[in-house]
Amino acid sequence: MSSSNTVSQVIRCKAAVAWEAGKPLVIEEVEVAPPQAMEVHLKILFTSLYDTNVYFWEAKGQTPLFPRIFAHEAGRIFESVGEGVTYLKPGDHVLPVFIGECKECWHCKSEEIYMCDLLRINTDLGVMLNDGKSRFSINGQPICHFVGTSAFSEYTVVHVSCVAKINPAALLDKVCVLICGISTGLGATLSVAKPRKGSTVATFGLGAVGLAKFGVTEFVSPKDHDKPVQEVIAEMTGGGVDRSVECTGSINAIISAFECVHDGWGIAVLVGVPNNDDAFKTHPMNILNEMTLNGTFFGNYKPRSDLPSVVERYMNKELEVEKFITHEVPFSEINKAFEYMLKGDGLRCIIHKDA
Template identity: 40%
Template sequence: MNGNSSTAGKPIRCKAAICRKAGDRLVIEEVIVAPPSRHELRIKIICTALCQSDVIFSKLVDPPAIYPRILGHEAIGVVESVGEDVTGVKPGDTVIPTFMSDCGDCADCHSEKSNLCSTLPFNITPYMPREDKTRFTDLNGNPLYHLFYISSFSEYTVVDKNYFVKIDPSFPPDRACLLSCGVATGVGAAWRTAEVEPGTTVAVFGLGTIGLAAAEGARLCGAKRIIGVDVNPDKFEMGKKFGLTDFVNPKTCGDKSVSEVILEMTNGGADYCFECVGMASLVEEAFACCRHGWGKTVVLGVDKPGTPLKFSSTDVLRGHKILTGALYGGLKAKRDVPILCKRYLDKELQLDEFVTHSVKFEEINKAFDLLEEGKSLRCVIWMDK
C-alpha cells in the first residue's frame, strides 16, 4: 500500500452526499471510506459536476434502483493511496475517474472498433467492478452503494485501476471533470463513433449538455449544417456557440413530424443524427430523418431499461442506414481524454461554455434544482470552496 503515511491502508472518515430514498433530497453525512484493495486507488475529490444520469438514478424506484447510494460520476481528484498491482499512478497524481473500463489488454481495448472493454464490461452495479462489495459504509457500519464505479459525491472515493485517466495537475479542474462523462460523450460520439465528415449535415435531438457537446463535436469535425431539435426555443441561441445553424421545435411543427420537417429541410435527410434525450420515439424520429444510403444515427440518451424500439424491417433493409449506441461516445479514456485536454488548451474544444454554475458541496441540492429547472448545463460542485 502506497500513500500518505497517516491514512494509507486505513479507513478514512469524511463527508458524502447520500441518496437514501427515491426522490428525496441528498443528505450530507459522515461516512467511512475503506482503503483501496488490490487493483484499486483511493482518490480525494477536488470537484464534481452534476449529470442528468445522477438525477435519473436519484429517482429510480425499480431495479437497478438501490438505496442508500452515493451518486456522482463526473469528477477530478488527487490520488491519496494505491493498492497492490496498481501501476502508472502514484499518490499525489491528478486523475479523472471514468465509468468505462480501459484495461488496455483485451481484444476490445486493442481494437479501433470498440471501447467496450471485455475484461470489465460496463454494467449498472452498486458495487466495485471486480467483486460484489462496496467501499462505503455509514457510521453504523451499514453499506452505502456505488454508482457507475465512481460515486464522486464524497470527499474520498475508491476506483478500480481501469477506470481513471491521469492528467496534468495544472489543467483547470472545473473543466477537466466535464471529460468524465457528458461533454466527452457528446464530442466523442461525433468524433469517434459517427466520424462526422467535413461539409456534412447533422441533426441533434435534445440540447442538454450531451446534445450541445455532440454539436460541438460535429463543429470540430467540420460539419457544414447542424440542426438542433428541442422544445425549449432558448436552446437555439445557446446552441449557436457550439455550431448550431438551424433549429426545430417539435411544438411548432404543426401536422408534420420532426423527421418530416428535417427531411424537407435537408432534401433527403441528415448525414448524421444524434439522439441525446433517452426517448424511444426520438430514436425512431432520428432514424427516420437519417439519409438513405449512408446515414448514421447514434443513440446517446438513457431510456428506461427494456424500452423497445419499433422499425419496419423493410425500411431497415432498403434504407442502408446505421443505428448504433455509443457509451462514453465511443472514447477510449486513456487514449482520447488527453487529446481532448490538448484541444481545449489549444482553444479548439469549448469547455468553458458548458459550466453555467458552481456551488459548494454543502449546496449540492441546489445543483439538482438548477438542472431540473432547466437553468444550467453543468453545475460544478466544489468540495473545499
C-alpha cells in the first residue's frame, strides 16, 4: 500500500495480538487509523523480540494492559504523516524508539542529561498522546499500544518525536536490534559510566544489554563462591572496580553492582528495571565513602540526535551487531520467538514480514 493512499485512510493489516497475559499471540487483521497531528504511519519490515516484551507479556510489569500489540525493536519504512510533520518524507528508513526527543523541553535541550518531558518511557500508556485513544482496533474494539511503538504489526502509528531517520544503506534486519538493548548497554558504559582507559569495569548480566559492552576478559559466577559476589570482585581488583553496569533488574545484582565499586571514585550504573516492590538497601557509609550510583534509560542517548550515529558505528564495522542475532522466524511463526527467549536459547530473534 503506497503512501499516497494511506494518509487519510484506515489501513487493514496483520498484527500479532496478545489477548491475555502469557498466552500465545494471535495473528489478527487489525484496523490502523490514520496518523493525527505530529504522528506518522510506518510500514514494518523487520522486528526483534526483546526480553522486556516477554516481561510485560507475562504481566510482570507495572500495569497489565490487554489486548495489546507488543514490540519496540523494529526496522521500518516511513509511509505517511499527520499534520505538522516536516522532517520526514515517504520512503525514509527509520527506527522507532520507545522514548522520544521533542527537542523543545529542558531535558532535550540539555547537553548533560536526557529524559524527554513529553515522551519519556511510559509502560502504562496504551494510547497515543494526541487524543488519548488507540490507533489499533478489531471490529471496533481498541487494541492497546506498547511504549509508543507496537512493532508486532505490519503497519503502526508513532509520534514523530519517537522516530530516528537513519542511513538508508543500513540493513534494517540488522540495525533494528540497536533500538534498545545494544544502544542502552553501549551508552550506559560510554556516556554514563565513562571509564578511562585502563579502568576495570564489571558488567552484571550477559543478555544483549550486558554483552554490548564487548571485550569481557573475566567471568564470575556467584554460584561458584560462598560469599557475596561483590566481595569476590573487590578482592580480584584490589578494593573494587572503577565502574560497574547492572543489566538484569535483579535487586540483589543491583546491590552487588553498587557495593563492588571502589570507594572514592567508583561509579555503578543501573540499567536493569527492578520489580515494583523491590527496595534498594546499602549501608550509608558507602555513600559517604563516595561510591556513586547512577541510573539511565537508553544509555543517555537522545534518540533522534544520537541513534543515527550509533547506526554509523555499525556501518563502520565498530559494532558486531550480527553476533547478537541468533534466530530468524517469519511473522506467521512469531510465537517461536517467544519460545526461544523463554528457553534461553538465544539473544535476539529477528521476525520478518511474511512473503
